[in-house]
Amino acid sequence: MMSSHAVQIALSAVIICLQDNYPAILRNSGSDDVFADALPFGMFNPETHKTLEGGLRSWVTEKTGLSLGYCEQLQAFDDKSPNKADGSLHTVNLGYLALSASGTGKNTIPGNLAASWKSWYAFFPWEDWRARRPEIIDELIIPALNKWAAHEGAYATTEEISPAHTRIKQAFGFNNNDWNDELVVERYGLLYEAGLVVESIRDGNSSHKPGNAPLGAAMADNGRFILATAMASLRTRLKVRPVIFELMSDEFTLTGLQQSVESLCGRSLHKQNFRRQIDNANLVEPSGTTSQTTGGRPAALYRFRKQIINEYTARGIRTGGG
Amino acid sequence: MMSSHAVQIALSAVIICLQDNYPAILRNSGSDDVFADALPFGMFNPETHKTLEGGLRSWVTEKTGLSLGYCEQLQAFDDKSPNKADGSLHTVNLGYLALSASGTGKNTIPGNLAASWKSWYAFFPWEDWRARRPEIIDELIIPALNKWAAHEGAYATTEEISPAHTRIKQAFGFNNNDWNDELVVERYGLLYEAGLVVESIRDGNSSHKPGNAPLGAAMADNGRFILATAMASLRTRLKVRPVIFELMSDEFTLTGLQQSVESLCGRSLHKQNFRRQIDNANLVEPSGTTSQTTGGRPAALYRFRKQIINEYTARGIRTGGG
């Protein structure tokens, strides 16, 4: 007899690698509709998998051939999709963040798979501030959110700012200079609640008029929410642990390192200060060789000083300011 | 037919409140052996519970009568206990951290329950540095760990420090001054691996000779590991978000606030700098009244400025230095 507590656990993976100028995630593209993109996942099998993370690693290797380095559990996510009536088990989504290092062929996946890399900014265009404050924010997002908040916060007094407006300001910044790159989940959550992303309409959250502009590419199930969590986690982690090197090739230029960090946190950084940070933290050492492929003066190549882990708990990279 | 992927999810809660001078957790004390203390939990029921956190809140309210404030999912934990052969479902433990505010009667739980509060330092005596560096570290822990590491790291060259020794130094501090209060999991993990806590012997991790001194009170299953995760999370969170006020009464003195923070991070803080922190951060406002119960000069009472959340993303409390 089936216990009323029986569920199954889907181990969903946000697998990230760095491509030319943006972080990319591995996604399955099965169907043909707007929800075509889905996070790859495998079911946890308690009989064959000793641990949850072990289960994840085993299906990733099996299905994609990628060998994962850094791997971190994100959270267990509620399945918000309506219950299937076919008696199949309720599924709980356990999200993981995994990093795949750059390097010759390391990120290639077999051609026969319906999986491929896609820029994470395709799903979150408002998160990329490297060139400028994205137009989509002022042209579409803020007006639509304010409209929603005005409706939502009708009960707020005129003196106090409504809770909804507060959330908007916190998430998207009070002014141009206080954008917080870590609030990815808060921002997506607002857009979802306000009915501005396609997933929100799909899930029957239709008490709000759907915006007619699609804000970023959608994903199946709660894939985009899990991705938002992964982005936030990585952007946070980056600043306190040297995880960036899990994504780099063995050798890299300082500018290359800086661009990688920038692509992850979606902001451009101050060159000199970035270099001093790296220098002070003793995170890298020169490999002795140079790269001539950068266009101007040849750049010295560096590698990660793995020994730093033996010296003290290695810190990450500060990205404050610009 | 039972799917091979079927599991059940136990929602385990680390419920924390502040008692006189230490943080306390709610624990069930059922049996009579060393593993008597267990984290309270309830099974997730997908038919009645809409969400995972909802499921947790509902059984906590039902069984304990406590109304939870802040609640945060920690992680899904592997069940390390050997599989039962009785065909019952494999259980995955989903850990939560929940805070219960102080105040008249707010933390009282019905007398008919086999649950009660217990200092978290009973389980982790080496984590309380408020009075001094705990003797247990130098008298028992470090010698035992070094013995284990010497055995473990036999392959290390004489020039390089062995990985095991590195982990010990990182977790317990290179010297007296660089204790990192957030590394609770790393420290417990080391003790577990080295066979120095009773749980490690119980779980059959007996390749190492068991130490004959019990290091802290044990817990059933992986309860102590989950508790370690909760402590680490709270100590980290404390410094970036104003969660401390979820544990305080409505009104408090600055010294009371400081002692609460100290009890959580297990370190004593510099009074003047603590006050300046609080002042600069605009976290509290005077209530206008004073408390005469503190022994010396009456102390002004303060309350949390809830509006701060409307002004910007409120920060937490720095605890760096001493």
Added chain:
DNA sequence: TCAAAAGTGTTATCCTTACACCCATGT
């Protein structure tokens, strides 16, 4: 009057931020 705890003022130091400038290579 003295112990005990509350509360204030000031200074040295370091890290962050920002600016201005020089160097080596390809075209």
Added chain:
DNA sequence: ACATGGGTGTAAGGATAACACTTTTGA
């Protein structure tokens, strides 16, 4: 020569860490 990107030095500002000292109560 000049454009392009690599690389360095130095100064202003703010937060942190540490210091010494005064005030108000109860016993």
